[in-house]
Amino acid sequence: MPPAVVLVTGVSRWLGGALAAELASDPAIGRVIGVDTVPPAPEVLRRLGRTEFVRADIRSPLIAKVIESASVDTVVHMNTMASPAAPGGRVSMKELNVIGTMQLLAACQRSPLVRRLVLASTTAVYGSSPRDPAVFTETMQARRVPSGGFARDSLDIEGYVRGFARRRPDVGVSVLRLTDVIGPRIDSPVAAFLRLPVVPTVLGHDPRLQLLHEDDAVAVLARAATGDHVGTVNVAAPGTVLLSQAVRRLGRLALPVPGPALGSAGQLTRRAGLAEWSPEQLRHLAAGRVVDTRVLREEFGFTPRFTTAQALADYGRTLSPVLSPELVATAAASARDAVEQVARGAAAVSGLLTALRGDRRPAPSVPGLRAVRDA
Known part of the structure; x- marks a missing residue:
């Protein structure tokens, strides 16, 4: 049975507004309320529909x-802040995320009509550490x-x-x-970083x-709001890419810096208004994170x-590459040729040394140098 009245928090941000618009386009839903x-900005307001x-x-x-x-019966909570806002900083961010959620849950608990609650959380709860498993499942902890x-x-x-679910077992x-969301329209931390x-x-x-x-983020949230699934779900696209591959495919330049100096680089980009990095995002740049999506x-x-590769490519359509694909392909081909020449030279030297020693045994094979992998 579809919900009668859905309340979506955080509709002034792109993802919340897109979800509200998606739900409003469903005629089976009576009302959609955005909070x-x-x-919202004029372009978001126009998209909200009814x-x-x-x-x-x-x-x-x-x-x-x-x-x-x-008479709200379904609540989708998306009004959380991923990075500190300039006016209030970390204090305002924590008040909105934690205190705001507590007030919202208290309101849902008092309302006997609420029968479904959807929380848009993040895979960042698993943290990022060199000791992490290759893949996180929903039952694992960081x-x-x-901190x-x-x-x-x-x-x-x-x-x-x-805690709310234990107090209100009648609410699904x-x-x-959600893992890092990217695309041509959303302004997420990972999009700002790769820009x-x-x-x-x-x-x-x-x-x-x-x-x-x-x-896909909008579609999965809409499905959760109108469905009946209960529990925790990792939401991510199939496949992974290395950070170096992502940088090359988007035509950007990579600047490897020592880990302790990355915080200073983040301060420079923040002051320039280019990107906002938190300490947890810096650790993510070093360790990465992959989740299991079987559930x-x-x-x-x-x-x-x-x-993942297709999502990255779709986002790349909005960027003007710093390095042209032709230049990257030429450099990769030159690197492959150089590696092959080194491998042939090493094999020739090995054969010559064997002949000079008069050793009739087969010359030890020189491990082939791995060709430069296409991004």
């Missing part, structure tokens, strides 16, 4: 009146528990949601742990990236339309 502290926008702060107990007066920032807030939020609770003409990387590290296309496919019943 945020600031009104969504009713209510300017309200989820940190205030007044959010309970909105839920009660509109090897290195995040602050968005990842720490998300851990606290999920804890509050689990679905927690979606830099010169992308700083951690010297000696080449982490695996697992992405999610913005259209998403087999139990939740959703398969992303875009792979």
Whole structure:
């Protein structure tokens, strides 16, 4: 049975607004109410369709009146902040993420009509550490528990949601742990980072990236809001790419720097208004993170339309490459030729030395140097 009244928090951001618009396009849903502290931008407002926008702060107990007066039966919580805003900094970010969630859950608990709650969480709750497993499942915990920032807030939020589920067992609770979302329209931290003409990387590290296309993010959230699945689900696209591959495919330049110096590079880009990096994002650049999506496919019943490579390519359409693909291909071909020449020269030297020694045994084979892999 489709929901009668859906409330979506955080509709002034791209993902929240896109979800509200998607739900509003479903004629089976009676009403869609969008809530945020600031009104949406004109282009977002036009896309919202029949969504009713209510300017309200989820940190205030007044959010309970909105839920009660509109007879809301489904709540999708997306009003969390991934990076500190300039005016309020980390204090304002934590108030919105943690205090706002507590007030929203309290309002849902008091309303007898609420029967479904969807939380847009993040795979950042698994942290990033050199001791991490190759793939995280939903039952695993962080090897290195995040000590602050968005990842720490998300851990606290999920804890509050689990407590709510115990107090209201009649409410179906679905927690979606989204990986880094990317696409032509969304302005996410990973998109801002890969948009830099010169992308700083951690010297000696080449982490695996697992992405999610913005259209798939909207589709999976809409499915969670209108479906009946209960539990925690990792949401990510199939496949991974190395950070070095992502940089090359987007035509950017990589700048390997020592790990301790990456924080200083982040401060420079933040002051220039180019990208905002948190300590947890810096650790992600060194260790990476990959999650298992079996539950998403087999139990939740959703398969992303875009792979990680395809999501990256679709985002790349919006960028003007610093390095042209032709130049990258020429440099890669030259590197392959050089490697092959070195391999042939090493084999010739090995054969000559064997002949000079008069050794009739077969000359030891020289391990072939691996050709430069195409990005």
